[in-house]
Amino acid sequence: MTFAVTEHTVKTARHTTGYLACGAQAGPLLIFCHGWPEISLSWRHQLPTFASLGFRCVAPDLRGYGRSSTYTRVEDFAQEVIVQDMLELLAALGRERAVWIGHDAGSMVVWNIAAHHPDKTVGVASLTIPYLPQGFTLDSLVPLVDRKTYPEAEYPVGQWDYICFYHESFDRACAAFDANPRNVIKALFRKGNPDGKGKPSRTAAVRKAGGWFGGPPFPDLPHDPDVISEQDLEAYAAALTRNGFFGPDAWYMNYNANNTAYSRRAVNGGKLSMPALFLHGAYDYVAETMTSKLAEPMRRDCSDLTEVVVKSGHWMAQEKPAEVNAALAMWLARKLPDYWPGEPKGEMIDTP
Structure with missing residues (x-):
């Protein structure tokens, strides 16, 4: 038995958000925010699991992705406007607060919601990307690089070289991804x-190589069934072909221009007091938190932090769903017992 996952849309005067939903309408709300270059489908292993526990689970397509609005200006993908999208979604759901759960770029969104709108946040959880109170910018990231792996003379910005490639060669970066989104997904989702x-991660030498794999075209690799199925691959590829990579890539172009100024306006100086969960990817070598100092600012500024190591790569929720679900459920039960639902309710469907 599993709960049905259904498609919905919220339209306001400024933005349209498509989202997936699962679970009893009245259940405590969990909102899952995906990363780059994903869509709401990336939470397919989490939505029915937490719905079965009695939660109302919602996974939006973030700005520029899937069934949500995309735009033609880089500045339309700044964190502040993306956070506003999520607050509009929350209001449309008829709720005042939620537990916000993010991965990758979606982690930046949920951390910013927690920092700027603690009144809208019961708890916050992140997969792979730790909280950086000063903003997810090169100025914040580079001092935290593990210089044993990335000697400064050879890798001045460490594994974050790919961000510099966006800043210096944005049109080339977008064109390389747009040339064959299906191959991009197959190459990255491993x-x-x-x-x-x-x-060193491949991302540490993107500028020198002239692109992620030395420039287009992306290699035609077999997909990794331990991360995505053929059906999932087609869904991702269709969404990215339809919308293109300008929007997803434009998120990177706002790091320094917007995030730092935005971060300065956070409530309580950016310090988080609500329960927070961080899941380390033991084999994530871009967001590497096992040996570097990347997680230290989070430990300093989150007063109620739980950390769990998952033996996975970057695509944690899809590669190791049982481990991710167990960590989330245990954290919810221990840290937010009053938010834990009673008996699950709602329409259920039989599955093979």
């Missing part, structure tokens, strides 16, 4: 490899 520990 399980974690323990053999990569201590070795």
Whole structure:
């Protein structure tokens, strides 16, 4: 038995958000925010699981993705406007607060909601990307690089070189992804490899290589079934082909221009007091938090922080869904017992 996942849309005067929903309408609300270059589908393993526990689960397509509005100006993908999209979604759902759960770029969104709108936040959880109170910018990231893996003379910005590539060659970056979104997904969505520990990530030499894989075209690799099925692959590819990569890539162009100024306006100086959960990817070598100092600002500024290590790569919710679900459920039960639902209610459907 599993709960049905249904498609919905919220339209306001400024933006349209498509989202998936699952679980009893009156259940305590969990909102899941995906990363780059994903869509709401990336939470397919979490929505029915937490619906079965009695939660109301919602996963939006974030700005520029899937069934949500996209735009033609880089500045339309700043964090402040994306956070506003989520607050409009929350209001349309008839709720005052939610537990916000994010991955990758979606983590930046949920951390910003927690920092700027603690009154809208019961708790906040992030997969792979820790909280950076000063904003997810190169100025914040580079001092935290593990210089044993990335000697400064050879890798001045460490694994974050790909962000510089966006800033210096944005049109080239978008064109390389747009040339074959299906191959992009197959090349990127791969399980974690323990053999990569201590070795520089591919993202540390993107400018030198002229692109992620030395420039277009992306290699035609077999998809990794431990992360996505053929059906999932087609859904991702269709969404990215329809919308293009300008919107998803434009998120990176607002890091320094908007996030730092925005971060300065956070409530309580950016310090978070609500329960927070961070899931480390043991084999995530871009958002590497196991040996670097990347998680230290989060530990300093989150007063009620729980940390769990998941033996996965970057695409954690899809590669290791059972482990992710267990960590989230345990945190919700222990840290937010009053938010834990009673008996699950709602329409259920039989599955094979």
